[in-house]
Structure formats: structure tokens, C-alpha cells
Amino acid sequence: MxxxxxxxxxxxxxxxxxxxxxxxxxxxxxxxxxxxxxxxxxxxxxxxxxxxxxxxxxxxxxxxxxxxxxxxxxxxxxVRRPQAVPEHRFLLDVHLGTPARWLRVVGVDAAYENDRDDDALITWANAERRVLLTQDRGLLCRRSLWLGAYVRGTRPREQFEDILERFAPPLAPWTRCTACNGRLAAVPKERVAPALRPGTRRSYDTFARCAVCARVYWRGAHGTRLAALVTEAERIVSTASITPHKPLNGIQG
Missing domain, CATH: 3.10.20.30 (Beta-grasp domain)
Structure with missing residues (x-):
């Protein structure tokens, strides 16, 4: 054959x-x-x-x-890109921690924990209807997995870009916690001031806090680098979204 x-x-x-x-x-x-x-x-x-x-x-x-x-x-x-999925909710396996954090920076729902085995990942993905992203082909071949995708690239930047090109998810930069994936909400400076270092209190006035883990965020020293990441993500998604063909889902079963 x-x-x-x-x-x-x-x-x-x-x-x-x-x-x-x-x-x-x-x-x-x-x-x-x-x-x-x-x-x-x-x-x-x-x-x-x-x-x-x-x-x-x-x-x-x-x-x-x-x-x-x-x-x-x-x-x-x-699979033709961008690929249609029921929801743009993802779960990244233990080897894709950096792309997971970057996806959160640009506002994509990206679940990740670094201590889940294969069975736990499949259970999690199925329960929350998340697309499992991995470079483990054996994991993708498991019949119990409802939906997954292979992430191309050997470096985090390549992997991040591949995910954006494949799914063209809607972006909402600066709205998710990079630590836990929770939603961020604006918070008055006076509410978080006691937890800030003196230099941060003097230099910044705009803050957000995670609704899940209470981590506090502000545009700090890494702001320029992360803003460049957001700009590049918006360009990739915009380009992928105007692809003229109708996307096809991957086949399972």
C-alpha cells in the first residue's frame, strides 16, 4: 500500500x-x-x-x-489553517511552559501545570473541553483524548508562533495572569500599595490583580519586550485570520 x-x-x-x-x-x-x-x-x-x-x-x-x-x-x-475549534481554550503539556506563559500575556486561555502525567492531561483536557497541545505523538494517538494538536518547532518562540498560526485565537492582551491563567482586573493603587516595594510605589500608578491567585501586575521593566511580543502575536493572528479557505478540523477516531 x-x-x-x-x-x-x-x-x-x-x-x-x-x-x-x-x-x-x-x-x-x-x-x-x-x-x-x-x-x-x-x-x-x-x-x-x-x-x-x-x-x-x-x-x-x-x-x-x-x-x-x-x-x-x-x-x-x-489540517488547513486556521483550524476551527469549538472554543479557543488550550491545555499545554509539561514541556511547553514558556509558550503557555506567552499565550497568557496575549490573553489566550492557556492552562498549564508542570507536574501532570499523560492520563491526568487527558482527563483535564476532556473535562474542560480544552485542546491539548503537545509534541508527544503517542499522547495525541490516545483514543480517549477528545481533541489535540501537535506543536511544531524546537524553540519556544517557534512553538508560540505555530499555535497562533494554527488556531488564530482571539487576543486580549494583558488580561490573564501569567502565573495561573486567571483573569486580571484593574485595582486601585492604594489597595495594593502595602504589598509593593518602595521603588514600585514611587514609579507606577496603574495596577491589576489576578482574581484567582491575587498576584499583582504593573507595566515594569519587561513592558517593552512583552509589548513587542503582543504586537507580533497580533500580526500573526491577523494574517492567519484572512486566509481565504474554509478551515478543516483534524480527524480523531
Missing amino acids: AVRLDDGLRVFLGRRRRAGAVAADDDVVVAYDGTSSVGHVVESVGVPLTEVGGLEVDGRRVAPSFRPVAGAVVSVLG
Whole structure:
């Protein structure tokens, strides 16, 4: 059986398999047992179904549960961006702490804790209907996960930008706590003054406080750097949002 991947999905192939696929006109040759679903075949070459925008067998659109015949050609389409999701609420796994904080800076609902195992992440994502963001392909292949997405990039900035490009979430900068993801609300200076250092009391007058953990925020020394991050995020989302095609959801199951 030949599996033909969109260019954006070839990153999921192992190095040796990528080299072999190039030599075979971009098709990945797979030994087929005659009984597996096309979804199982696609996952067997390393592509999670969360990254699949559509499947075709010999030119005909099929569901992941479809069972092809030996010798069929399976075409795997990538998720088209921006991807539509029920809500722009995300859960990032333990390896994506920095992108999680940056998403909070720009006002995206991004849950994160650094001590959750795979089972706990799936339970959390399912219970709160959050899109699980991870670079763990095995986690994305778990049938119990309601919706997830693979985050591309090796550096936090690349990962942050990939999330914004893929989902184009609405932004609300400076409205979320970077520590706990809670909502921020303006607070009078006199209410937080006792907890401030003398230099901060002298230099700043505008403050916000997290409704969940009570952490206090103001535009401090890092304000310029974070403002640049917000400007770049707004540019990325604006560009992604005007993409002329209708988005397709990834396929699960």
C-alpha cells in the first residue's frame, strides 16, 4: 500500500522512512495486513490523526474507520489553517511552559501545570473541553483524548508562533495572569500599595490583580519586550485570520 502525505506532514516520518519516501516519488510504502483501518495505517507511519484534515483512498474521500484493499493509494491531507475549534481554550503539556506563559500575556486561555502525567492531561483536557497541545505523538494517538494538536518547532518562540498560526485565537492582551491563567482586573493603587516595594510605589500608578491567585501586575521593566511580543502575536493572528479557505478540523477516531 502507498501512503501519500501532504508536505507539511512529512515531518512525522522517521529519518530513514523520509529518505525512502523521497526515492519512491513521495509515497511511503506500507505493508498492509488487509484488515486495518486507514486511520490505523496513517498512524503506523507516524502521523497522529489530530494532524489530518482529510483522507482519500484511490481518490475517494473516506473516514478513518474505512478499510482499504491491498494496493490502494492513501492520500493524507493536512489540517488547513486556521483550524476551527469549538472554543479557543488550550491545555499545554509539561514541556511547553514558556509558550503557555506567552499565550497568557496575549490573553489566550492557556492552562498549564508542570507536574501532570499523560492520563491526568487527558482527563483535564476532556473535562474542560480544552485542546491539548503537545509534541508527544503517542499522547495525541490516545483514543480517549477528545481533541489535540501537535506543536511544531524546537524553540519556544517557534512553538508560540505555530499555535497562533494554527488556531488564530482571539487576543486580549494583558488580561490573564501569567502565573495561573486567571483573569486580571484593574485595582486601585492604594489597595495594593502595602504589598509593593518602595521603588514600585514611587514609579507606577496603574495596577491589576489576578482574581484567582491575587498576584499583582504593573507595566515594569519587561513592558517593552512583552509589548513587542503582543504586537507580533497580533500580526500573526491577523494574517492567519484572512486566509481565504474554509478551515478543516483534524480527524480523531
